[in-house]
Amino acid sequence: MTDSKRIVIVGGGHNGLVCAAYLAKKGREVMVVEAAEQVGGAAVTREFTPGFKVSSCAHLLYLMDAGISRELGLETHGLRFARQDLATVALAADGKHLTYTTTAVSGGDVSADDRAAYPKYRRRMEKFSDVLAKLYTREPPRLGTHNRKDLMSAARLALDIRLLGRDDMREFLRIAGINMFDILEEQFDSALLKGALSLDGMLGGSLGPRSNNGVFAALHRLSGQVGGTRGALALPAGGMGSVTAALAQAAQMNGATIRTSSPVASILMDGDHVCGVELEGGEKIDAGIVVSNADPRTTLFDLLGARHLEAGIVRRVSNIRMSGKAAKLNLALNGAPEFTGLGADQLGERLVIAPDLVYVEHAFNHSKYGEHSVEPVMEITIPTVHDTTLAPSGQHVLSAVVQYAPYDLKGGWDEAARTAFTNQCMEVLGRYAPKIREQVMHTELMTPVDIEREFRITGGHWHHGELTLDQALMLRPVPGLAQYKTPVGGLYLCGAGSHPGGGVMGAAGRNAAAAVLSGE
Amino acid sequence: MRSRGHFRKNVYPSPFHSRLEPLNKLKEWGRWHDYLSADTYICDSKEYFAVRNTCAVFDLTPMEKTRVTGPDAFAYLDRLLTRSVEKVKPGRVGYCVWCDDNGRLLDDGTLFHLHEGDYRLCSLHPQLDWMLTSAIGFDVDIRVETHEVAALAFQGPTSCAVLRKMGLDDIENLKPFGIKHYAFAGTELMVSRTGYSGDLGYELWIDPSAAEDLWDRLFEAGELHGIMPFGGNALDLVRIEAGLLLCGKDFLPADGTVRPERTRSPFELGLDWLVDLSKPCFNGRQALLEEKKNGSRYNFVKLDIDGNKPANDSFIMLQNKTTVGHVTSAMWSPSAKANIAFASLEAPYGQVGEEFLAEIYYQRELKWTRVLAPCRVIDHNFFEPPRRRMTPAPDF
Ligand SMILES: Cc1cc2nc3c(=O)[nH]c(=O)nc-3n(C[C@H](O)[C@H](O)[C@H](O)COP(=O)(O)OP(=O)(O)OC[C@H]3O[C@@H](n4cnc5c(N)ncnc54)[C@H](O)[C@@H]3O)c2cc1C
Numbered sequence: 072m073t074d075s076k077r078i079v080i081v082g083g084g085h086n087g088l089v090c091a092a093y094l095a096k097k098g099r100e101v102m103v104v105e106a107a108e109q110v111g112g113a114a115v116t117r118e119f120t121p122g123f124k125v126s127s128c129a130h131l132l133y134l135m136d137a138g139i140s141r142e143l144g145l146e147t148h149g150l151r152f153a154r155q156d157l158a159t160v161a162l163a164a165d166g167k168h169l170t171y172t173t174t175a176v177s178g179g180d181v182s183a184d185d186r187a188a189y190p191k192y193r194r195r196m197e198k199f200s201d202v203l204a205k206l207y208t209r210e211p212p213r214l215g216t217h218n219r220k221d222l223m224s225a226a227r228l229a230l231d232i233r234l235l236g237r238d239d240m241r242e243f244l245r246i247a248g249i250n251m252f253d254i255l256e257e258q259f260d261s262a263l264l265k266g267a268l269s270l271d272g273m274l275g276g277s278l279g280p281r282s283n284n285g286v287f288a289a290l291h292r293l294s295g296q297v298g299g300t301r302g303a304l305a306l307p308a309g310g311m312g313s314v315t316a317a318l319a320q321a322a323q324m325n326g327a328t329i330r331t332s333s334p335v336a337s338i339l340m341d342g343d344h345v346c347g348v349e350l351e352g353g354e355k356i357d358a359g360i361v362v363s364n365a366d367p368r369t370t371l372f373d374l375l376g377a378r379h380l381e382a383g384i385v386r387r388v389s390n391i392r393m394s395g396k397a398a399k400l401n402l403a404l405n406g407a408p409e410f411t412g413l414g415a416d417q418l419g420e421r422l423v424i425a426p427d428l429v430y431v432e433h434a435f436n437h438s439k440y441g442e443h444s445v446e447p448v449m450e451i452t453i454p455t456v457h458d459t460t461l462a463p464s465g466q467h468v469l470s471a472v473v474q475y476a477p478y479d480l481k482g483g484w485d486e487a488a489r490t491a492f493t494n495q496c497m498e499v500l501g502r503y504a505p506k507i508r509e510q511v512m513h514t515e516l517m518t519p520v521d522i523e524r525e526f527r528i529t530g531g532h533w534h535h536g537e538l539t540l541d542q543a544l545m546l547r548p549v550p551g552l553a554q555y556k557t558p559v560g561g562l563y564l565c566g567a568g569s570h571p572g573g574g575v576m577g578a579a580g581r582n583a584a585a586a587v588l589s590g591e
Numbered sequence: 592m593r594s595r596g597h598f599r600k601n602v603y604p605s606p607f608h609s610r611l612e613p614l615n616k617l618k619e620w621g622r623w624h625d626y627l628s629a630d631t632y633i634c635d636s637k638e639y640f641a642v643r644n645t646c647a648v649f650d651l652t653p654m655e656k657t658r659v660t661g662p663d664a665f666a667y668l669d670r671l672l673t674r675s676v677e678k679v680k681p682g683r684v685g686y687c688v689w690c691d692d693n694g695r696l697l698d699d700g701t702l703f704h705l706h707e708g709d710y711r712l713c714s715l716h717p718q719l720d721w722m723l724t725s726a727i728g729f730d731v732d733i734r735v736e737t738h739e740v741a742a743l744a745f746q747g748p749t750s751c752a753v754l755r756k757m758g759l760d761d762i763e764n765l766k767p768f769g770i771k772h773y774a775f776a777g778t779e780l781m782v783s784r785t786g787y788s789g790d791l792g793y794e795l796w797i798d799p800s801a802a803e804d805l806w807d808r809l810f811e812a813g814e815l816h817g818i819m820p821f822g823g824n825a826l827d828l829v830r831i832e833a834g835l836l837l838c839g840k841d842f843l844p845a846d847g848t849v850r851p852e853r854t855r856s857p858f859e860l861g862l863d864w865l866v867d868l869s870k871p872c873f874n875g876r877q878a879l880l881e882e883k884k885n886g887s888r889y890n891f892v893k894l895d896i897d898g899n900k901p902a903n904d905s906f907i908m909l910q911n912k913t914t915v916g917h918v919t920s921a922m923w924s925p926s927a928k929a930n931i932a933f934a935s936l937e938a939p940y941g942q943v944g945e946e947f948l949a950e951i952y953y954q955r956e957l958k959w960t961r962v963l964a965p966c967r968v969i970d971h972n973f974f975e976p977p978r979r980r981m982t983p984a985p986d987f
Contacts, residue, residue: 343871377728378663378670381874383692386724551692558877 073346075357076100081335082364084112088318089580090362090565092143095325106334106527110319113526114575116312120513123403123468124461126311130452130470133304134295134576148317151308153457155298159421161267162503166412169263173302181261188258197301199243200293202231207571207578211545211553248540251285252428262427270425275533277396279435280428284539291538304421306454338375344560360561366528366535367548367568379559387549395519395531396438398476400496402469403513410504419456424449438475443492446499447473478519478530489516534573535566555586563587602627605652606741606802614820623653630823638821639828642788643926645817646747649826655717656740659710661731671725673857675867681707684768684785688857688865690875695845695854698838715838741802746792749816751984756812763983776801789833791978831920834972841919841933856882859889890941896930896966899923902949907934915940927973943970
């Protein structure tokens, strides 16, 4: 066994950086080894065509743990927000858009009943997501042990649910596992509102409105806070890359070193314990502990090798569902796009195309059979409305999460498929912004296959593995790995594939750091 | 045989069937996976005594045989099995067990290292699912060859003499757990000095097309050496005397067992010698390390029981009648002249020399009687003649 005190963190995604910062803060010798030229992973700002920068994957910040921002002093390390309180505009082809914030819904043809129901729906979802948020800052309990820590944390979960009160507890247990379609149909009349809200449960996942687990995913999405507001949406100034730049700075100021352009080829073993990593170039770096920010399958199969694990856990890891269905469409525009019926003051909000639940379900249906949606759903931001650093003056960037674009597209994502899907997206966009095609100077489409290649995420999956109840909490990524520590001596996981899951939140990174420290 | 429609036939005659059939005086067949297999050919005790006093043949063809080849064959098996596979050199056979991630036995078997990097794993039950699961991440080829290899267990004191008479050169110098290959009827006959009887004995492996030839030559050579077939019942008796476990009787395969307390680890079956915890990774290692640290739940023991009433299914009790375990296999051993049994006892009971009571029920002329027979834990096999290990193997 090596006597190295060094902790190597494989991958400088935001979770790897958070983990590095916390470990360095505790005086550990930490080295982050990142494959890409810049840190950040899927939370990164890149120039996608000369003069135009965009948040390549993640574009909205809503999950970042407030405790982490504070404890690591992200503002002192340069994190600023272009906006912290984006509203959502549900686009309607006839221009009768509807707008909602964390507290109210207005516009469109929304009924008085819906206006009254919306805040109630929102408060209840927030209350429920609070139960999750409490779980997110701690290691999930292991099941079936008689260990005091496990029993306590299981008891705390039960208590948190009990403390919701009788009616809410019942409602929580009723809806937590079910689908968005049913609960939205119960609460609202407006098709447009229901369609838009359903996306909270769909984005990043392999689900449609009628798929179970949608409510759980929506609760996950609402579990964060920005500026003290639960479920608020923020745009970091300079794009998502500024979040990870601030994290990198925090890690470095605490003494961590960061190496970029250094892909790790393998995790080195001495007996049953890690002893370092080997880079693709052949260079070896000693380490007593290796923490991986790469997804569980990349970490355990590609870098470690399944042979260093027992077969049961290997089977579980190989069965993790992690086939991405979200693509990213980034457009460089020569001017501000015009959406029918949308005032210039609203152009900078979060715009969604999901006109009704059936539309979303249809979009999803294709993906079940290895096809991309003919009429995709979209979550659009135009960050240049608030942030002039991203594009030449007067010009704009449109950043859109587009679904469903299945990783395992029948026939593969060849040029023809990419063009066909891009055309579908433009056709749909054109229904809302008729002149937009003429404004496009450059198009970047990132399918899950591109995301897998460029960000080294298996399946290009948003969460490094579906975030569903069977792959959540103490089952995430799989039983036996949920406490960040793997069965391999000195090897830990810290990425989105671990509890509590994906999104730019940092909780997995911080919890993993705590697990490393408590394992010493 | 593994063709479409295989399921319609449901059960198959073994390649030796034409020879077994006339010898099966009772005309009763059971099944062992895909094959007809006889528990008794004529009389269990007659067959038993043939194994012990002359020689007898058991049709081993239904045994699950899985071939493991490819660049990672060794590494794969070393991760699959709890023992060190390094120690099973080419041309050698090793007894082995394998576990799930909880360190509980899935099955036991014999690993044949046929040629460098070319292995055959034999087991009572099909293991393909677990073997394929275990293959993720290894460059190995795993192929079930149960139906491509006809096999006989040929056991008993005169077995070596018969094989010599058959013309198998130098067979007497084959060491226990060794393998030899012979040209035979235009194909290859593989002979291993292995078996389930605890006595001198061999196993013969051949292409099914030459199976009948092999049988005929063997019976011709063995005629004056008391050769006869033996069935599953006699086999069960000799293996108990030899101290060998039977999956399904002495332990349950963990993947088919609902209640976790009914499964057993190798330590709980007295198989510590088959577990090499110094290997960096094998299925079950983490759990077995924990068990080593925290202690096992059960001890597996051999019992010498007073009296002559077989202790089948008996409870094992302390002197104060508290039940601490039960018998898994039992018999009156004619060879050892002892009443013997295997039992699973709650830890820490089961130290060598410890005395218990076996609660035995038996019936005589329709009248049931219960005895509490004193018994004690012993550490040797009930039957272990020196010729089992002697090389050159003696003639009888
Ligand atoms: C299209 C899309 C849109 C999204 N939109 C949002 C959004 O709006 N808001 C939001 O909160 N979340 C969003 N997400 C999710 C979010 O981006 C991810 O969940 C999050 O970034 C994961 O962070 P991470 O640090 O765990 O992993 P990653 O960001 O994936 O970081 C892992 C790092 O490890 C590195 N790595 C992998 N293998 C190696 C190796 N062998 N050697 C060295 N380095 C290696 C990678 O290069 C990468 O930098 C989106 C995701 C996608 C795909």
